[in-house]
Amino acid sequence: MAVTEEIRPNADALLHAAPPRRPANMGQILRWTLLFLGGIAMVMPIAYMISTSLKWPHEVYNLQLIPDEPHLENYTYVLEDGRFYGWFINSIVIAVVTTVSNVLFDSLVGYTLCKFRFPGRYIVFIAILSTLMIPTEMLVIPWYLMSQQLGWLDTYWGIMFPGLMTAFGTFLMKQFFETVPDDFIEAARIDGLNELQIWWTVAMPLVKPALAALAIFVFLGNWTAFIWPLIVTNSVEMYTLPVGLSSFGDEADVAWELIMTGAAISTIPTLVVFLIFQRYIIQGVVMAGLKG
Amino acid sequence: MYRNLTIKQKQIVWAWAFLALPVLFYSVIRFYPTGNAMLISFQDWNLLGTRTWTGLDNYTTLLSDPVFWQVFRNTFIYLLLGTPVSLVVAFAIAYHLDKVRFMHGFLRMLYFLPFMTSAVAMAWVWRWFYQPVPVGLFNNALASLGIPQVNFLNSTTNALPAILAPAVWAGLGFQVIIFMAGLRAIPRSYYEAARIDGVSTWTVLWEITLPLLRPTIVFLVVFSSIGFLRIFDHVFNMTTNNPGGPLNSTKPLVLMIYQTAFSSFDMGYAAAQTVVLFIVLLLVSLLQLWIMRDR
Numbered sequence: 129m130a131v132t133e134e135i136r137p138n139a140d141a142l143l144h145a146a147p148p149r150r151p152a153n154m155g156q157i158l159r160w161t162l163l164f165l166g167g168i169a170m171v172m173p174i175a176y177m178i179s180t181s182l183k184w185p186h187e188v189y190n191l192q193l194i195p196d197e198p199h200l201e202n203y204t205y206v207l208e209d210g211r212f213y214g215w216f217i218n219s220i221v222i223a224v225v226t227t228v229s230n231v232l233f234d235s236l237v238g239y240t241l242c243k244f245r246f247p248g249r250y251i252v253f254i255a256i257l258s259t260l261m262i263p264t265e266m267l268v269i270p271w272y273l274m275s276q277q278l279g280w281l282d283t284y285w286g287i288m289f290p291g292l293m294t295a296f297g298t299f300l301m302k303q304f305f306e307t308v309p310d311d312f313i314e315a316a317r318i319d320g321l322n323e324l325q326i327w328w329t330v331a332m333p334l335v336k337p338a339l340a341a342l343a344i345f346v347f348l349g350n351w352t353a354f355i356w357p358l359i360v361t362n363s364v365e366m367y368t369l370p371v372g373l374s375s376f377g378d379e380a381d382v383a384w385e386l387i388m389t390g391a392a393i394s395t396i397p398t399l400v401v402f403l404i405f406q407r408y409i410i411q412g413v414v415m416a417g418l419k420g
Numbered sequence: 421m422y423r424n425l426t427i428k429q430k431q432i433v434w435a436w437a438f439l440a441l442p443v444l445f446y447s448v449i450r451f452y453p454t455g456n457a458m459l460i461s462f463q464d465w466n467l468l469g470t471r472t473w474t475g476l477d478n479y480t481t482l483l484s485d486p487v488f489w490q491v492f493r494n495t496f497i498y499l500l501l502g503t504p505v506s507l508v509v510a511f512a513i514a515y516h517l518d519k520v521r522f523m524h525g526f527l528r529m530l531y532f533l534p535f536m537t538s539a540v541a542m543a544w545v546w547r548w549f550y551q552p553v554p555v556g557l558f559n560n561a562l563a564s565l566g567i568p569q570v571n572f573l574n575s576t577t578n579a580l581p582a583i584l585a586p587a588v589w590a591g592l593g594f595q596v597i598i599f600m601a602g603l604r605a606i607p608r609s610y611y612e613a614a615r616i617d618g619v620s621t622w623t624v625l626w627e628i629t630l631p632l633l634r635p636t637i638v639f640l641v642v643f644s645s646i647g648f649l650r651i652f653d654h655v656f657n658m659t660t661n662n663p664g665g666p667l668n669s670t671k672p673l674v675l676m677i678y679q680t681a682f683s684s685f686d687m688g689y690a691a692a693q694t695v696v697l698f699i700v701l702l703l704v705s706l707l708q709l710w711i712m713r714d715r
Contacts, residue, residue: 167530266694270453370540391541
């Protein structure tokens with residue numbers, strides 16, 4: 129994202145600088161109250177999802193947010209069925225593998241394009257960048273044909289191969305490696321480290337915040353990915369959580385409290401991760417959003 | 421042999437060693453399929469039979485297909501409704517949240533939380549909200565207040581905005597955070613100067629804040645436009661019994677592509693639709709580059 133202004137939004141400012149404290153007046157109190165009510169409204173869908181997953185069938189349709197007798201029967205029922213458990217494992221495996229792959233390859237490519245001078249550098253950079261213009265939806269048909277011919281349909285590899293590297297991540301990492309001084313790399317070279325070691329032990333530790341941001345984005349993206357897993361999987365055992373939840377919800381006569389339980393199972397992990405690493409995630413989102 | 425190379429030559433060897441696998445990946449997984457998609461768009465193919473060249477047939481069929489024009493219109497309604505609404509709301513929240521210190525982090529967390537949810541899960545939650553009495557939360561709430569029922573998902577006029585709402589809701593947190601980062605980057609001295617000159621809050625907003633936020637606004641407009649043009653998860657999951665219904669009134673381009681390719685197995689026709697999507701997205705991105713350049 130090319131920012132032409134000298135005034136660049138930046139992630140650190142968001143977290144450190146705060147407006148000067150003013151004495152509370154009526155306007156401030158009103159502003160706070162409205163923001164608070166708006167914020168509560170924002171989390172209501174999530175709150176109702178969780179609350180309903182803890183309700184008995186007879187109380188599902190009342191408006192009460194706190195269940196009369198909260199219980200975990202819906203969770204045991206959904207998990208005993210076995211399918212959700214398998215989908216959960218599939219989603220974890222796919223999200224973790226693609227995240228690791230992106231963190232390694234995107235940063236390696238970003239680093240190479242940033243710190244090496246070699247013939248073809250500009251062409252490779254432009255070529256990778258240009259793939260940002262190609263929407264995934266245009267590629268799903270050829271990917272499907274490719275998977276069909278190579279026997280990748282209905283396999284983990286088939287679900288994750290399109291996302292193993294991303295141009296977005298490469299570009300993001302390239303931007304961040306610009307902040308690593310060339311002197312550090314020169315010094316390491318004089319110390320006799322080879323280029324792989326320099327990348328891994330010198331450059332990578334200096335861009336940890338960017339790696340964290342990239343990891344968050346890739347993990348979240350693959351955890352919630354829907355259209356490609358929907359196309360490439362056929363058997364129920366290979367579904368990811370979103371595909372599984374979609375087919376589960378579509379079954380005849382499935383009670384809403386069970387659908388809400390399934391939705392909660394696929395949402396709670398990312399919410400918990402967010403609540404733990406809130407600060408880093410918000411910082412990472414701003415960095416990735418503005419530099420990527 | 422490697423020992424005899426100059427430092428410069430060694431760098432070239434390393435660079436290409438690092439790039440070998442990624443270059444292979446981008447060629448096979450990105451460039452080849454792009455070309456293939458364009459090729460298929462000029463062919464007639466149902467996956468089982470042979471591929472036959474049909475020239476521009478798929479494109480002419482598309483242009484005379486009333487469903488396509490309906491879908492094209494829907495896609496742009498998602499965009500033209502979703503982008504302005506989400507940006508205005510996100511800016512209003514960010515503008516005020518930026519001025520609040522008490523429990524600032526907590527409030528920000530509330531607004532950001534929906535961004536961390538899965539679109540499929542939330543589509544089902546909202547679908548439940550929209551059900552008629554005695555099931556749906558919204559209609560139950562309306563009933564308890566004595567207000568007539570609203571037909572959300574089964575109405576050709578209400579269904580599209582009803583499906584758009586959770587998509588806007590989920591993206592709001594991201595936009596608020598980006599707007600706040602943009603607001604914080606504006607030097608406080610500008611505001612101090614304006615205050616000394618006795619400029620009204622409204623003028624400050626229009627003459628200082630918004631012009632200086634231009635890069636942020638352009639970024640968010642493009643980012644959310646592309647998102648709304650590619651809407652699929654919410655529509656598919658909220659209308660699984662009749663995807664894109666009722667009467668195609670909520671069907672976006674990506675859903676039409678999905679159905680043409682994977683329900684009707686008309687690969688050539690579907691590929692032509694993806695090329696149209698590609699061109700639309702390309703135009704939006706070029707528009708962004710053009711807007712950013714004139715300064």
